[in-house]
Amino acid sequence: MESASSMLSPGETTLLALDPVIASTSSDLVGDLTYGQLSRSTLVTLSTPNVMDLPAVADEATHSISYTLSRTQAVIVEYVRDDKTDLFQVGRSSEKPIDFVVMDTAGAPPPTQGSSAGQSTISRFACRLLVTRRDAGDNPEKPVQACVFAAGFNSESNIFLGEKATKWQENNNMDGLTTNGILLMHPDGEFVSGNAKAGKWREVSVDGNIFSLREARSSSRRGEEQRDEANVLMDGSLIDLCGATLLWRSSEGLQQSPTQRHVERMIKIVNAGKPQCPVGLNTLVLPRHNSGVPNQLMYVYLQCGHVQGRHDWGFVAGANERQCPMCFVIGAVTKLEMGLEPAFYVDFEPPTHAFNPCGHMASEKTVKYWAFIPFPHGPSGYRAMCPFCAISLEGYPGFTKLIFQDNID
Ligand SMILES: [Zn+2]
Numbered sequence: 001m002e003s004a005s006s007m008l009s010p011g012e013t014t015l016l017a018l019d020p021v022i023a024s025t026s027s028d029l030v031g032d033l034t035y036g037q038l039s040r041s042t043l044v045t046l047s048t049p050n051v052m053d054l055p056a057v058a059d060e061a062t063h064s065i066s067y068t069l070s071r072t073q074a075v076i077v078e079y080v081r082d083d084k085t086d087l088f089q090v091g092r093s094s095e096k097p098i099d100f101v102v103m104d105t106a107g108a109p110p111p112t113q114g115s116s117a118g119q120s121t122i123s124r125f126a127c128r129l130l131v132t133r134r135d136a137g138d139n140p141e142k143p144v145q146a147c148v149f150a151a152g153f154n155s156e157s158n159i160f161l162g163e164k165a166t167k168w169q170e171n172n173n174m175d176g177l178t179t180n181g182i183l184l185m186h187p188d189g190e191f192v193s194g195n196a197k198a199g200k201w202r203e204v205s206v207d208g209n210i211f212s213l214r215e216a217r218s219s220s221r222r223g224e225e226q227r228d229e230a231n232v233l234m235d236g237s238l239i240d241l242c243g244a245t246l247l248w249r250s251s252e253g254l255q256q257s258p259t260q261r262h263v264e265r266m267i268k269i270v271n272a273g274k275p276q277c278p279v280g281l282n283t284l285v286l287p288r289h290n291s292g293v294p295n296q297l298m299y300v301y302l303q304c305g306h307v308q309g310r311h312d313w314g315f316v317a318g319a320n321e322r323q324c325p326m327c328f329v330i331g332a333v334t335k336l337e338m339g340l341e342p343a344f345y346v347d348f349e350p351p352t353h354a355f356n357p358c359g360h361m362a363s364e365k366t367v368k369y370w371a372f373i374p375f376p377h378g379p380s381g382y383r384a385m386c387p388f389c390a391i392s393l394e395g396y397p398g399f400t401k402l403i404f405q406d407n408i409d
């Protein structure tokens with residue numbers, strides 16, 4: 001893991017002060033930082049207008065957050081190392097301090113007027129997770145705790161909140177928000193079992209406090225502080241980076257969830273029923289990895305849910321719709337594909353439902369759970385989306401119950 005010499009003891013730091021966070025280094029991660037108990041924040045009056053010249057900021061080994069109050073005043077909060085937690089950072093940057101590099105979701109609209117669609121809305125150093133370590137002597141059954149904070153340390157181990165950033169001081173603690181913000185939603189209920197509902201979206205600050213959402217995603221006024229809520233992640237918590245959303249699964253939750261093998265077994269069970277195309281009467285095959293033989297692929301009529309093969313029956317002239325030969329309902333048709341990421345499943349049931357319009361299949365409870373999660377979209381809107389491909393769902397309720405013609409002999 002690490003050598004003792006790579007760790008700082010709390011006494012070694014802190015010329016400037018304060019909110020000690022604590023860092024230690026593990027072999028594959030950059031700086032594993034944790035928050036220790038809080039001491040005081042220090043207001044620095046700058047003789048030079050450049051906060052970069054301060055020793056704690058210039059020193060790469062020292063992690064610090066600079067809150068610039070004016071051209072001549074800044075508060076620098078310095079963090080020190082600890083061997084109880086690990087820091088993991090998430091962002092768009094491919095530089096070393098980022099452990100999980102994320103890309104934008106295609107088609108994400110700009111959160112503010114004036115920013116162009118080509119410009120990413122995800123910060124290069126978007127957020128950081130502090131995860132408690134399981135020490136050798138610890139009970140291995142003890143769940144680890146993970147907390148999320150807005151903003152990540154850059155390659156110089158700094159976070160800067162400039163003059164224009166939303167920030168404030170309370171009880172001697174500095175805090176602030178990043179430009180597009182990091183939003184957090186805990187499920188209301190247990191993710192595993194599928195009986196949970198969407199919770200409320202909140203914003204998490206740089207210091208890990210929870211606020212109601214701003215009026216618009218990047219407006220300068222913070223929401224109201226939610227003192228009885230925390231930034232501790234639960235199984236199924238969602239972290240929205242503005243352009244990509246992360247799903248947090250705890251190891252305890254994943255142990256009670258389907259695996260890749262289970263998903264593949266479900267594909268085999270669908271195929272074992274020898275589903276037939278009611279028009280061509282040929283046997284259809286659900287492919288394992290979104291490939292497959294064209295003439296055996298399954299298509300669903302999204303209005304009625306009838307599953308059929310590829311055939312020429314029921315084209316509607318001048319429209320992108322087809323008439324179902326089973327029930328004569330007219331609507332869109334799409335290819336069926338198994339949703340392959342097991343962490344998105346809330347139970348072990350077979351894939352009886354599919355999202356509209358993409359045709360990704362999953363269990364009924366999985367599809368219903370995701371179809372009713374409102375994902376932040378644009379400056380202040382929401383949308384429902386398929387977790388497997390991030391396409392916006394269409395129609396109400398945004399999914400279809402599949403009707404197979406199978407198990408007929
Ligand atoms: Zn039909």
Ligand SMILES: [Zn+2]
Pocket residue numbers: 355358359360386387388389390391
């Ligand atoms: Zn999809």
